[in-house]
Amino acid sequence: MRRSDLVEATVDALRQAETSLPDWVMSSLEEAKRLETNPVARSHLGFMLENVGIAQGSKIPLCQDTGLPIFHLVVGRYARFDFDLRDAVAEGVRIATKDVPLRPNVVDPLTRKNTEDNTGEGMPDVIIDTVDGDSIRITAFPKGAGSENMSLVGMINPADDPFDFILKAVEERAVNSCPPLFLGIGIGGTFDLAARLAKRALLRMPGSSDIEMDLLRRINALGIGPMGLGGDTTALGVKIEKASCHTASLPVAINFQCWANRSASRVVR
Numbered sequence: 001m002r003r004s005d006l007v008e009a010t011v012d013a014l015r016q017a018e019t020s021l022p023d024w025v026m027s028s029l030e031e032a033k034r035l036e037t038n039p040v041a042r043s044h045l046g047f048m049l050e051n052v053g054i055a056q057g058s059k060i061p062l063c064q065d066t067g068l069p070i071f072h073l074v075v076g077r078y079a080r081f082d083f084d085l086r087d088a089v090a091e092g093v094r095i096a097t098k099d100v101p102l103r104p105n106v107v108d109p110l111t112r113k114n115t116e117d118n119t120g121e122g123m124p125d126v127i128i129d130t131v132d133g134d135s136i137r138i139t140a141f142p143k144g145a146g147s148e149n150m151s152l153v154g155m156i157n158p159a160d161d162p163f164d165f166i167l168k169a170v171e172e173r174a175v176n177s178c179p180p181l182f183l184g185i186g187i188g189g190t191f192d193l194a195a196r197l198a199k200r201a202l203l204r205m206p207g208s209s210d211i212e213m214d215l216l217r218r219i220n221a222l223g224i225g226p227m228g229l230g231g232d233t234t235a236l237g238v239k240i241e242k243a244s245c246h247t248a249s250l251p252v253a254i255n256f257q258c259w260a261n262r263s264a265s266r267v268v269r
Helices: 003-019 023-035 039-058 085-099 162-176 191-203 210-220
Strands: 070-076 125-131 136-140 152-155 181-188 235-243 251-257 264-268
Touching: 003 085, 003 136, 003 264, 023 039, 023 235, 070 085, 085 125, 125 191, 152 162, 152 191, 162 181, 162 210, 162 251, 181 191, 181 210, 191 235, 191 251, 210 235
Parallel strands: 070 125, 181 235
Antiparallel strands: 070 136, 136 264, 152 251, 181 251
């Protein structure tokens, strides 16, 4: 496996993620528009679909916030390479920043100095999983600040209902997250593990279990609607990831994602 191939795959995946939406996300938006009973909400869903069409046709980012560079690498145990994976992905991000182009969003957290190329200390964020096989699958998952800023971790009382906590958080925060939303939920583990579970849940969308579908129904019953202007569609998807936790603890993390749930993948061999 050549380093240049992973760099190229990073650029290609990031370009596609920034200028289009996955088919299942588009289908979710189209179905929401079809079923929406609120005329204003239905109109906004139509605008979202139109926006994606313009971006796809012109190959320009579909949102002015091109997000933080987040990637999921699924690495085959038998993949043969002699280079640093994170370094190769970072080079791809630097190239994509100029070529797509991407807004330079990455800054030092204390000085607020912009790195100008969307890389920096801890960036890009690369999540790595290992599976059987001899290839690497890279998924670009750019994450905008509007929805990320509404995300949270709560260390709630084990006697409390985690779904009540989730509903209250969505009720308070959804309007500032560019709904309709996709919600990655992490339940259990530790403070930091719950947050990572929530991010992984977004990567593994959509959810389909009875618990996830019931939570989605309860969220949509809030009536917040697209852009917070009212309607039947407050969220388009919910995915829950769990981990065992301490008997005296119940961490719950909610990773908000806006309607533009962007991702794209490439495979390198």
